[in-house]
């Protein structure tokens with residue numbers, strides 16, 4: 001049998017594919033293109049009648065004594081046959097020497113694998129001289145050469161050297177060097193054909209190089225090797241060969257790569273002797289060249305069989321791995337295909353049953369359906385865009401990204417409430433009721449809102465106005481916005497623009513961007529479902545500075561009644577009418593609102609609350625909502641007025657009520673925990689007997705309660721302490737003594753007729769009775785248990801201001817506050833008159849201090865012409881809360897008074913505060929934040945306030961309760977202040 005094993009450049013696995021399948025199918029047909037190529041290489045003619053599979057089978061070329069290459073009668077190659085034919089015609093006695101006669105041969109280096117006897121091997125010979133010598137020897141009827149495997153270059157990793165590289169390496173080798181690189185044992189190869197540099201060799205018998213004969217081309221003397229004699233009937237050899245055969249059979253069965261070998265194997269296995277079987281196994285295995293060479297060199301037949309067995313066993317393992325890999329991949333692919341097919345079938349079935357139309361049709365139908373109720377009211381330009389987009393949707397591939405973009409776009413377009421308005425309610429009385437329901441006080445704010453609604457009623461619409469509610473945090477700006485929406489029967493939507501720097505948040509992204517979204521206004525309309533909601537834009541004074549685009553301009557476009565009838569969102573790309581939307585903005589500091597925006601707003605200022613207002617808000621609103629939120633019943637808790645007052649005065653002094661709300665929540669959470677704890681400790685008391693016990697406890701509790709009531713009216717600290725104890729006792733009284741409860745044996749068990757449900761209900765009732773019967777009392781004495789110690793407020797640091805210190809009034813974003821101006825003398829000396837300032841004062845305030853210094857000097861000169869105080873004193877002016885930056889001119893008059901008080905060594909009148917800007921001539925100019933300052937003054941228990949005359953109107957507008965109990969003076973000139981603050985008779989007191 002003859003095999004084509006390794007092409008010069010292909011891998012061993014590829015080689016196996018080169019087995020000649022057509023050889024089995026008979027002499028006439030060469031179906032494989034490879035075979036056709038080979039046949040042409042060998043000069044094979046399709047017509048040759050002798051060319052059956054056996055023509056390539058050199059079964060007699062093994063190394064035993066009877067070795068003989070038969071060139072005729074179907075046992076030699078076609079070219080050999082032709083040669084023999086031509087020879088036999090020219091000579092009567094064949095003169096061809098037998099293979100064993102070749103003792104000197106040309107040495108052919110084989111780079112990849114050794115050539116096994118009985119196998120084909122095409123090699124490529126680049127060495128011109130060697131090629132010529134081969135052709136020459138063919139002509140001389142000596143078509144044999146020695147094929148020897150090339151050793152790896154010393155120091156190289158054989159597994160890493162590529163085929164072309166090793167070929168390149170040998171082309172430079174000659175003579176002795178080449179000989180050194182050849183393995184000693186090789187194969188006598190018949191040169192079957194030579195086509196260009198392609199030579200086809202057929203292996204015959206094993207050789208060993210003995211001597212170098214010629215260097216170029218390399219010619220060597222060889223010994224013909226014979227297998228060691230062996231016993232054909234040896235059981236071990238037989239068994240090994242059977243194992244080789246059975247393993248080969250298994251591999252051939254499983255491995256698709258070896259399928260081509262099967263035919264040859266099944267046809268010729270009978271012809272194999274043991275050495276040949278070993279060669280066959282090794283030759284078709286995928287073993288590396290050294291393992292193959294090892295088999296070739298082995299002359300002991302048993303050992304050779306064993307080596308081959310190892311190789312084919314390994315092949316078996318590889319084949320198993322290959323099979324499992326193939327199986328896994330096949331399973332994966334078929335699983336995916338199956339799912340795809342099933343999905344397609346499912347879709348087809350659903351479509352057939354009318355359960356589902358295809359995606360696009362279903363989508364279009366959904367959009368049309370959504371649009372239908374609004375179709376009449378929808379502006380024509382929008383309808384047109386929707387229709388265009390629906391047509392486009394049908395044309396697009398469902399899996400394309402543009403399909404998704406169009407789908408999302410249509411989703412937004414059809415979801416907007418085109419022409420859908422809620423009926424506006426302009427009932428002023430109802431609005432008044434709603435505003436009163438939600439907020440205490442704020443009479444002026446409510447009045448402004450009612451005026452606004454009244455105008456809306458007369459005009460038939462409230463559009464075209466932007467309300468801006470300004471004031472310190474927590475004064476109810478947001479919640480008033482919500483109330484206005486309720487009063488007008490508009491939907492409410494709130495969004496904050498604090499820190500907003502991206503214009504796209506307002507105007508949307510262009511649709512071309514991935515993840516593009518419309519702006520806040522479009523989102524709002526979709527969310528509320530009406531085209532005339534009330535939109536509350538929070539923190540409009542904290543609008544960020546945009547790096548790409550100006551958010552303030554975008555806000556202007558959104559809010560301006562002139563522009564927003566055709567507001568264009570980048571995403572939506574069709575103008576939308578926002579003129580029916582009522583915008584309410586909130587801000588802490590009006591001055592921070594960009595001017596063009598402020599210009600379009602109607603500002604309603606909320607100044608903050610005085611203690612009295614806070615009391616009402618806490619009692620009527622905050623407490624109520626918090627109690628409900630905590631699930632506590634009114635009868636379970638009592639927060640006394642004194643406690644609330646203490647809470648407001650000592651813990652929550654700021655202008656707004658958010659902090660107060662937090663504290664009330666804190667108190668109620670603690671009460672809730674207390675009640676639940678009591679309830680749990682009462683839980684074991686659930687029998688009929690225990691009810692009796694709890695009734696007793698209730699009696700005790702009632703007694704405890706009267707004790708508490710009694711102590712509440714007393715005011716001295718000792719009594720207060722006893723009251724605290726009483727409260728504790730009262731709380732404890734709710735629990736039933738455990739020792740009594742545990743002694744169950746004294747009482748009859750539950751009547752058996754009681755079902756479990758009844759018992760459960762009873763249990764609940766009892767627990768509720770226990771919990772509700774207890775009332776947690778919060779009063780000033782135990783307030784710290786609920787909210788901790790009061791935070792220290794430095795607002796009023798002096799009971800009576802010393803010389804050089806005067807109380808001023810300031811306005812901040814957090815509301816009004818009092819502040820002290822302190823002046824002291826640093827050093828005195830002729831001409832040392834100067835002023836040094838601290839307290840993080842801004843430029844305006846520093847200038848104001850300079851002016852005050854000059855004015856004070858002038859006044860002192862007038863009042864006490866002899867007093868050289870200002871000329872000879874270095875003064876230090878400080879405004880406490882040094883960490884807080886301060887600025888503004890309104891402390892001018894306070895500073896003058898402080899200087900004069902120091903100069904005249906006379907403290908100012910008690911409980912006096914003042915505010916007002918001063919000119920160099922001593923004129924008093926108006927200031928801002930009259931209400932906030934008045935509230936702050938009241939908080940600090942000021943009795944007399946001095947305001948500039950120009951602010952009289954502002955003060956007169958204040959609610960009576962704010963003004964109550966205050967002595968207010970309005971002044972034009974500093975001399976009036978002097979009289980009020982320092983003009984009293986010190987000896988008589990003030």
Ligand SMILES: Nc1ncnc2c1ncn2[C@@H]1O[C@H](COP(=O)(O)OP(=O)(O)OP(=O)(O)O)[C@@H](O)[C@H]1O
Nearest residue numbers: 438439440473474475476477478479617621657658
């Ligand atoms: N006059 C009032 N009557 C009843 N509750 C009030 C009143 N003023 C404020 N509140 C309550 O105080 C809480 C805080 O109010 P809100 O959140 O509206 O303050 P804000 O002025 O918007 O604050 P910010 O400027 O920090 O947003 C709310 O629960 C609100 O109901």
